[in-house]
Amino acid sequence: MTLSSERDGRAGDEPARSLLEAGALTPAWADVFRAVPRSLFLPDLLWSHDMATGRSVPVSRNGDPEGWERAAYANVPLVTQWDDGAHTGTNPGNVPTSSASMPSVVAAMLRDLEVSDGTRVLEIGTGTGWNAGLIARRLGGSNVVSVEIDPAVVEQARGALKRAGLSPEVVHGDGRDGWPDGAPYDRVIVTAGVRAVPKRWLEQTRPGGIILAPWGTHYSDQDALVRLTVGDDGHATGPFLRMVEFMKLRDQRLDWNRFRAHVPEFPGDADESSTQATMADLGDRYGSVRFVTGLCVPHCAHVVNRTGKDAGKAWFFDLLSRSWAAVEFRDGEPDATVHQCGTRRLWDEVERALTWWTEHGRPGVDRFGLTVAPDGSAHPWFEDPAKALPFGWRPRT
Numbered sequence: 001m002t003l004s005s006e007r008d009g010r011a012g013d014e015p016a017r018s019l020l021e022a023g024a025l026t027p028a029w030a031d032v033f034r035a036v037p038r039s040l041f042l043p044d045l046l047w048s049h050d051m052a053t054g055r056s057v058p059v060s061r062n063g064d065p066e067g068w069e070r071a072a073y074a075n076v077p078l079v080t081q082w083d084d085g086a087h088t089g090t091n092p093g094n095v096p097t098s099s100a101s102m103p104s105v106v107a108a109m110l111r112d113l114e115v116s117d118g119t120r121v122l123e124i125g126t127g128t129g130w131n132a133g134l135i136a137r138r139l140g141g142s143n144v145v146s147v148e149i150d151p152a153v154v155e156q157a158r159g160a161l162k163r164a165g166l167s168p169e170v171v172h173g174d175g176r177d178g179w180p181d182g183a184p185y186d187r188v189i190v191t192a193g194v195r196a197v198p199k200r201w202l203e204q205t206r207p208g209g210i211i212l213a214p215w216g217t218h219y220s221d222q223d224a225l226v227r228l229t230v231g232d233d234g235h236a237t238g239p240f241l242r243m244v245e246f247m248k249l250r251d252q253r254l255d256w257n258r259f260r261a262h263v264p265e266f267p268g269d270a271d272e273s274s275t276q277a278t279m280a281d282l283g284d285r286y287g288s289v290r291f292v293t294g295l296c297v298p299h300c301a302h303v304v305n306r307t308g309k310d311a312g313k314a315w316f317f318d319l320l321s322r323s324w325a326a327v328e329f330r331d332g333e334p335d336a337t338v339h340q341c342g343t344r345r346l347w348d349e350v351e352r353a354l355t356w357w358t359e360h361g362r363p364g365v366d367r368f369g370l371t372v373a374p375d376g377s378a379h380p381w382f383e384d385p386a387k388a389l390p391f392g393w394r395p396r397t
């Protein structure tokens with residue numbers, strides 16, 4: 001199959017038009033979207049992911065060709081691998097580990113990448129190869145390198161790109177190392193969520209170049225897209241643009257088993273107190289509360305086990321010590337019970353962060369930004385790179 005596949009080209013028109021109208025696509029990228037349809041890069045079996053419910057539904061090209069075609073052009077993420085390839089069969093696996101990202105997210109990231117003729121791009125996370133194919137169509141294959149960690153995914157992407165008549169360099173490797181052989185790059189685009197920006201990406205980007213990456217803390221699964229400009233001094237700094245949701249870079253996923261040892265018995269010798277905060281104050285999957293709390297309470301992971309509308313237990317774990325906190329919210333009761341244990345008072349830190357956020361008018365992520373030092377350490381800021389968050393961030397690479 002080549003790019004001139006008429007059927008795919010026609011079917012690709014409609015998504016390109018609606019993304020253009022929604023402002024996600026620029027006219028130049030709209031032509032590229034029409035020429036490089038997503039369907040060319042998809043396997044016969046995929047899982048259509050519903051962002052609202054979090055459910056993934058299998059769609060087989062052989063069993064349901066029309067459903068497959070609809071999924072291919074829908075504005076939804078399509079999971080193409082589970083559990084780093086260990087999962088087989090039609091039912092969803094445990095962790096989605098490769099996908100074709102949501103077209104509107106792909107389009108908006110390409111817009112924010114601000115490329116022009118001759119721009120050299122490094123992509124981290126080749127996945128299906130669709131994004132690398134789009135960039136290669138716009139800038140020429142010789143200007144695009146894409147790094148993918150999974151060998152089977154690399155082979156599929158290379159095959160799809162070849163069939164599409166596109167020739168970016170697809171490298172099998174760990175994206176943390178970038179790809180020095182192709183450096184320096186004008187742009188680095190990362191299509192997996194990161195918890196730390198590897199210093200090699202800074203080293204391999206030309207001064208004035210841009211690193212666009214979904215970045216977040218371990219406080220939650222949330223990522224915000226950060227657009228860092230690399231300076232002459234090797235630092236990279238820039239604003240968060242908006243919330244996004246990406247599967248994480250392989251070695252930057254949080255291993256929840258590490259917290260088993262934190263709470264040998266509950267409540268043990270933990271201090272008990274109470275709070276008038278509610279479960280709703282902690283935020284949900286969509287707003288920016290969790291993301292901002294993560295900026296203000298470094299090296300902390302949290303999980304909420306909901307048991308009713310306003311009831312449930314929130315757990316907080318320190319990533320650097322065994323400190324933990326638990327808050328039990330009960331339906332219809334104004335006071336929640338707090339237990340805190342260890343040298344760090346995690347709930348006090350969370351409550352302080354929520355108060356600070358409220359007092360500042362509940363700012364969205366686009367009022368925050370990040371500076372990454374040449375050694376990879378990260379420093380979040382509020383409104384101005386010179387205004388560090390007042391929470392004593394202890395940077396860690």
Ligand SMILES: C[S@@+](CC[C@H](N)C(=O)[O-])C[C@H]1O[C@@H](n2cnc3c(N)ncnc32)[C@H](O)[C@@H]1O
Binds near residue numbers: 098125147174191192
């Ligand atoms: C959301 S998918 C990328 C979507 C892709 N750009 C596309 O157009 O289809 C994320 C990809 O990142 C890859 N990945 C995860 N960790 C990686 C790492 N350390 N280095 C390179 N690739 C990685 C995953 O295997 C997965 O294929």
